[in-house]
Structures are given as structure tokens and as C-alpha cells.
Amino acid sequence: MDITVKKIGESEKEYIEIGCHKKDERIDEIVRFIRSREGILKGTKEDRQYSIALPDILYIEAVDEKTFIYLENDCYESGRRLYEFDEALASRNFARISKSVVVNLMKITSIKPSLNGRFSCVLTNGEQVIISRKYVPDIREKLKGGAV
Numbered sequence: 484m485d486i487t488v489k490k491i492g493e494s495e496k497e498y499i500e501i502g503c504h505k506k507d508e509r510i511d512e513i514v515r516f517i518r519s520r521e522g523i524l525k526g527t528k529e530d531r532q533y534s535i536a537l538p539d540i541l542y543i544e545a546v547d548e549k550t551f552i553y554l555e556n557d558c559y560e561s562g563r564r565l566y567e568f569d570e571a572l573a574s575r576n577f578a579r580i581s582k583s584v585v586v587n588l589m590k591i592t593s594i595k596p597s598l599n600g601r602f603s604c605v606l607t608n609g610e611q612v613i614i615s616r617k618y619v620p621d622i623r624e625k626l627k628g629g630a631v
Contacts, residue, residue: 515574522575524568526552526559533559537575541606542586543568555608578625580604581615588625 491497499517503510522537541553545565552559561568569579576588590607597603600616614622 516576518575524552524561526561528557528559535559537572537587538589540577540587541590541608541610542584542612543577544585545583553610578618578622580618580622581613584612586612594622594626 523534526535539554544551550561568585580586591604594604602614
């Protein structure tokens with residue numbers, strides 16, 4: 484498969500074009516990956532609202548009825564509930580890993596067994612988050628199924 488990248492002018496809208504003989508699982512996977520890299524969320528920090536690109540998010544956590552969006556070196560608060568993020572981001576390489584955390588699967592660098600059937604995953608910034616026993620089968624399936 485040949486890959487060509489063409490530089491366009493600043494005033495032109497960016498686009499991606501795929502030429503193929505037939506649309507198969509390989510093409511579907513490429514499209515899913517591209518779509519997973521699109522989108523933004525809104526977050527608040529120090530009474531100011533910010534747009535946060537989905538690929539920059541490490542994980543989203545609910546703590547004491549508040550929801551926080553964690554980036555490599557930053558954290559924002561959101562008015563949305565964790566289940567809303569879980570539903571909205573499920574098709575974009577995000578997955579629920581515990582009652583209080585939704586993680587960006589693209590930011591996981593390693594996963595290892597922990598205590599009591601749980602797993603620990605290390606994120607790109609070195610931070611560790613725990614995958615609860617209840618969510619381990621779902622995460623295994625997503626990782627095995629090529630979601631990442």
C-alpha cells in the first residue's frame with residue numbers, strides 16, 4: 484500500500500482520501516483510527532473554559548460528584564457526568580476501566596496484573612490507573628479486537 488501526504492495551503496480545508504479496491508476490515512480500522520483522533524471536549528480551569536483535544540486526554544475521573552479531565556501535565560473540571568463521557572467516547576478508543584475512570588486506550592503504554600483480579604495500566608505520563616475486575620474482560624476484548 485502506498486501512502487502519499489500532500490501539503491495544502493492554509494486556506495484549504497484538510498481532508499483524508501483513501502483509494503481501495505474494496506472496503507474491508509483493514510479500511511474500516513483506518514477510518515476508526517482517524518475518527519478517534521478528532522473531536523474536542525470542554526473543560527474548566529480557574530473559572531475559564533477551554534477546548535481540549537481528544538487525543539490529548541489521558542483519562543477522565545469522577546471524584547466526589549465532580550468530573551475531571553486529565554492531560555499529560557494538566558487537569559480540567561467538567562460539568563458532565565462520567566457515564567456521559569463513557570457513552571460518547573466508547574467508539575473513540577476510550578473505555579471505562581472502573582466505576583470512576585474512563586481511560587484513553589491510546590495513552591496506555593503497558594498493562595500488568597495487580598491484586599484480586601485487577602490490572603494496573605501505565606499511561607504515557609508514567610501515571611498508573613487501576614482496571615477493576617469487572618472491566619478487565621471488556622478491556623481485554625477491546626485490546627484484542629484491535630480497538631487500539
